[in-house]
Amino acid sequence: MTKNDNDIITGKAYVLGDNIDTDIIIPAQYLTLIPGIPEEYKKLGSYALSGLPDNFPRFVEEGRNESEFNVIIAGKNFGCGSSREHAPVCLGAAGVRAVVAESYARIFFRNAVATGELYPLESTQCLCEQFKTGENVQINIQSGQITNLSSGQIFDLKSLGAVAPVIKSGGLFAYAKNEKMI
Amino acid sequence: MSATITEKILARASGNKSVKPGENIWTNADILLTHDVCGPGTIEIFKDKFGSNTRVWNEDKVVIIPDHYIFTADKKAHRNVDILRTFAKEQSLPHYYDVGTPAYKGVCHLALPQEGHVRPGEVIFGTDSHTCTHGALGAFATGIGNTDAAFVMGTGKLLLKVPETIRFQLNGSKPDYITGKDIILRIIGDIGVDGATYCAMEFQGEAIASLDIEERMTICNMAIEAGAKNGIIEPDQKTLDYVKARTNKPFTPVYSDKNAPVAKHYDYDVSTFVPCVAEPHLPSNYAPAKDRSKVKLDRAYIGSCTGGKLADFIMAAKILKGRKVKIDTFLVPATAEVAEGLLTNTIENKSLLEIFAEAGCKDIAPPSCAACLGGPEDTFGRTHGNEVVISTTNRNFINRMGSKHASIYLASPLTAAASAITGYITDPRDFM
Numbered sequence: 001m002t003k004n005d006n007d008i009i010t011g012k013a014y015v016l017g018d019n020i021d022t023d024i025i026i027p028a029q030y031l032t033l034i035p036g037i038p039e040e041y042k043k044l045g046s047y048a049l050s051g052l053p054d055n056f057p058r059f060v061e062e063g064r065n066e067s068e069f070n071v072i073i074a075g076k077n078f079g080c081g082s083s084r085e086h087a088p089v090c091l092g093a094a095g096v097r098a099v100v101a102e103s104y105a106r107i108f109f110r111n112a113v114a115t116g117e118l119y120p121l122e123s124t125q126c127l128c129e130q131f132k133t134g135e136n137v138q139i140n141i142q143s144g145q146i147t148n149l150s151s152g153q154i155f156d157l158k159s160l161g162a163v164a165p166v167i168k169s170g171g172l173f174a175y176a177k178n179e180k181m182i
Numbered sequence: 183m184s185a186t187i188t189e190k191i192l193a194r195a196s197g198n199k200s201v202k203p204g205e206n207i208w209t210n211a212d213i214l215l216t217h218d219v220c221g222p223g224t225i226e227i228f229k230d231k232f233g234s235n236t237r238v239w240n241e242d243k244v245v246i247i248p249d250h251y252i253f254t255a256d257k258k259a260h261r262n263v264d265i266l267r268t269f270a271k272e273q274s275l276p277h278y279y280d281v282g283t284p285a286y287k288g289v290c291h292l293a294l295p296q297e298g299h300v301r302p303g304e305v306i307f308g309t310d311s312h313t314c315t316h317g318a319l320g321a322f323a324t325g326i327g328n329t330d331a332a333f334v335m336g337t338g339k340l341l342l343k344v345p346e347t348i349r350f351q352l353n354g355s356k357p358d359y360i361t362g363k364d365i366i367l368r369i370i371g372d373i374g375v376d377g378a379t380y381c382a383m384e385f386q387g388e389a390i391a392s393l394d395i396e397e398r399m400t401i402c403n404m405a406i407e408a409g410a411k412n413g414i415i416e417p418d419q420k421t422l423d424y425v426k427a428r429t430n431k432p433f434t435p436v437y438s439d440k441n442a443p444v445a446k447h448y449d450y451d452v453s454t455f456v457p458c459v460a461e462p463h464l465p466s467n468y469a470p471a472k473d474r475s476k477v478k479l480d481r482a483y484i485g486s487c488t489g490g491k492l493a494d495f496i497m498a499a500k501i502l503k504g505r506k507v508k509i510d511t512f513l514v515p516a517t518a519e520v521a522e523g524l525l526t527n528t529i530e531n532k533s534l535l536e537i538f539a540e541a542g543c544k545d546i547a548p549p550s551c552a553a554c555l556g557g558p559e560d561t562f563g564r565t566h567g568n569e570v571v572i573s574t575t576n577r578n579f580i581n582r583m584g585s586k587h588a589s590i591y592l593a594s595p596l597t598a599a600a601s602a603i604t605g606y607i608t609d610p611r612d613f614m
């Protein structure tokens with residue numbers, strides 16, 4: 001049983017735009033934290049998206065490690081910049097279950113899959129205007145759809161293809177073990 | 183069947199006769215590079231998944247170069263270097279460049295080639311997005327995360343998708359006021375920060391051939407800023423000379439077939455290029471320097487893997503010689519070899535160091551990444567307020583140099599030095 005076993009993700013959306021880079025997701029002064037150490041993993045959650053400009057609502061409340069938002073909606077090139085695995089990890093630690101973006105930077109996508117921290121889902125159109133921060137959403141991984149529960153609108157997601165079982169098993173090593181590769 | 187240099191390297195490294203873009207292949211690594219920011223996390227996963235007594239797949243191929251958070255009082259930063267040190271000892275790693283010893287080098291992407299670990303035709307994985315720098319020597323080099331790196335550490339291989347190649351043909355003779363940085367900023371300005379996502383960016387042509395190795399590194403270094411998997415330049419005599427001066431290990435260079443099909447092809451005439459900047463907050467925000475002469479600056483920063491090489495300081499010194507800077511000017515040599523070069527290289531009998539001191543630059547910092555990525559609060563050159571900075575680094579994202587209110591303009595060392603003299607963004611031709 002991993003956190004990705006369930007095919008239905010329900011929760012609150014946090015809406016961003018294009019080119020959300022890794023310095024916004026996790027500013028460099030927090031990279032001294034090691035994701036594999038449990039207390040430091042939690043701490044990384046508290047700093048998730050803390051590099052956003054001040055006009056955005058705080059992603060994680062002061063004094064908390066987890067966010068009230070568990071689905072991120074974004075535009076193009078999400079996660080561009082550094083190879084820091086701290087980026088998908090801090091989002092996962094903050095409770096994010098899925099990012100739904102129009103496209104991803106390559107290394108972020110790969111790290112999200114390898115760590116199994118969250119589902120990096122691709123929308124078939126830009127959804128940034130179709131959702132507002134705080135609205136309730138539901139994602140069905142199996143059918144490949146996201147629903148805005150506030151407006152009732154349903155949008156298609158692209159198929160995850162070969163990486164779906166990797167995320168579902170909880171990441172690269174868990175998958176490799178399941179498949180008896182290691 | 184004709185193939186690009188990237189496809190040929192990956193075919194050889196995966197034991198295939200040929201590979202096609204889009205194919206997933208198990209690729210053998212020649213070098214795994216890590217540093218103090220991602221090394222501890224990688225080691226943690228490696229021990230957790232393979233067992234704490236497991237040996238790395240090949241001691242000679244794991245290179246650990248601490249460089250990011252070195253000259254800081256931050257306790258966790260020191261703890262992280264301790265983790266690297268302990269691991270290097272446990273595993274008897276011959277290529278660990280320890281902090282506080284004569285072995286310390288500085289920024290990994292310049293230290294790796296300088297220490298002879300980059301060889302044409304080989305495959306390099308690094309836990310840092312700018313690992314793509316090493317394509318400048320005709321290697322396939324790409325950045326990966328901790329989990330993938332832990333997998334490579336244990337097995338020596340990684341499942342990779344063969345990238346499509348985008349070819350950039352850079353014709354024309356390069357004017358002396360145009361640098362590698364101007365070339366790559368122009369290209370990123372044209373194709374955008376996701377213009378080469380998942381692709382190999384291959385650079386060739388007369389203008390590329392005329393560049394020295396360090397300037398080629400500046401170009402490949404920023405391939406990731408267009409989203410590329412790797413940047414690459416075919417080896418030539420300059421490459422072979424550079425590599426052979428630094429290693430005795432044998433290697434077999436690989437070259438693109440002339441008629442190899444590519445996904446896209448761009449032609450440029452570099453003789454028409456102008457000195458430029460990338461405006462906040464994306465490397466693709468291209469603007470000619472002379473069109474931004476009203477932008478008032480608070481500081482200039484010359485450093486990093488892309489802009490803190492000896493070639494970069496020589497260019498800056500040519501502009502600064504006999505002149506005074508108007509704004510705080512921070513200089514951070516990327517590696518110990520560069521720092522040494524500042525002493526030994528002279529222009530009209532003055533060392534670069536003397537030239538910078540007489541120009542009124544701040545005292546030179548010891549080699550490291552320093553403020554290129556902000557870092558702990560006490561990092562040299564880090565921004566803390568709403569500073570406007572002209573910088574030879576590679577990223578100008580919000581937060582990148584420490585403060586989310588700072589504005590970073592990326593530029594060549596010529597443009598940064600010229601701007602330091604006037605306090606405004608300045609086309610270096612004004613001083614050439």
Ligand code: SF4
Pocket residue numbers: 250289290291310312485486487488550551554555575576
């Ligand atoms: S100098 Fe800057 S870009 Fe280069 S490795 Fe260091 S932090 Fe990264």
